[in-house]
Amino acid sequence: xxxxxxxxxxxxxVTGKKLTVTCSQNMNHEYMxxxxxxxxxxxxxxxxxxxxxxxxKGDVPEGYKVSRKEKRNxxxxxxxxxxxxxxLYFCASSLNTVTEAFFGQxxxxxxx
Amino acid sequence: xxxxxxxxxxxxxxxAETVTLSCTYDTSESNYYLFWYKQPPSRQMILxxxxxxxxxxxxxxxxxxxxxxxxxxxxxxKISDSQLGDTAMYFCxxxxxxxxxMLTFGGGTRLMVKP
Numbered sequence: 320x321x322x323x324x325x326x327x328x329x330x331x332x333v334t335g336k337k338l339t340v341t342c343s344q345n346m347n348h349e350y351m352x353x354x355x356x357x358x359x360x361x362x363x364x365x366x367x368x369x370x371x372x373x374x375x376k377g378d379v380p381e382g383y384k385v386s387r388k389e390k391r392n393x394x395x396x397x398x399x400x401x402x403x404x405x406x407l408y409f410c411a412s413s414l415n416t417v418t419e420a421f422f423g424q425x426x427x428x429x430x431x
Numbered sequence: 432x433x434x435x436x437x438x439x440x441x442x443x444x445x446x447a448e449t450v451t452l453s454c455t456y457d458t459s460e461s462n463y464y465l466f467w468y469k470q471p472p473s474r475q476m477i478l479x480x481x482x483x484x485x486x487x488x489x490x491x492x493x494x495x496x497x498x499x500x501x502x503x504x505x506x507x508x509k510i511s512d513s514q515l516g517d518t519a520m521y522f523c524x525x526x527x528x529x530x531x532x533m534l535t536f537g538g539g540t541r542l543m544v545k546p
Contacts, residue, residue: 367533413533
């Protein structure tokens with residue numbers, strides 16, 4: 320089954336404790352991206368990747384890191400999480416920029 | 432930079448009736464794509480419909496259709512014969528037809544279908 324898998328689905332952590340949210344896709348897609356969803360703001364892009372070792376900042380990259388060492392994986396790293404990073408996070412992948420984006424099931428992150 | 436605006440934070444409709452969700456966008460691009468995504472309570476993002484800007488014909492997918500007005504930069508979604516399962520957040524999204532960037536989303540419209 321074609322899918323994008325994110326883990327974990329729920330995470331509560333404390334300020335400053337490094338965390339990683341994993342994302343994996345099995346569709347051999349070139350493009351992968353991370354978004355955060357906040358009420359009234361829709362989804363905002365954090366980082367995107369066009370291929371292995373190629374990443375670029377989206378609209379809200381501050382406080383986040385990503386890496387793309389393999390085509391299928393695109394982890395999101397929060398080196399020192401802060402309460403303003405409490406949000407719902409989505410990973411997405413697509414064959415190219417204009418085809419359908421497939422989304423993971425989301426990660427609800429709470430930073431206390 | 433592109434912006435997408437959904438002016439209706441919440442809407443409701445009676446089952447079996449028709450509802451239209453509004454979306455406007457701002458861009459200097461001439462070639463681009465527009466999407467409507469549905470997010471039910473399960474949080475899953477589901478593509479509802481896709482429109483290519485160079486196509487004048489409005490896209491249709493079963494009960495879902497769009498009214499695409501390129502000059503007005505408007506892209507509304509019409510849901511006919513509304514069903515309880517249509518209750519969800521709906522997001523309008525835009526992407527230019529060039530390499531690199533990905534989707535810009537509107538703030539969303541929460542639709543409630545009432546029995």
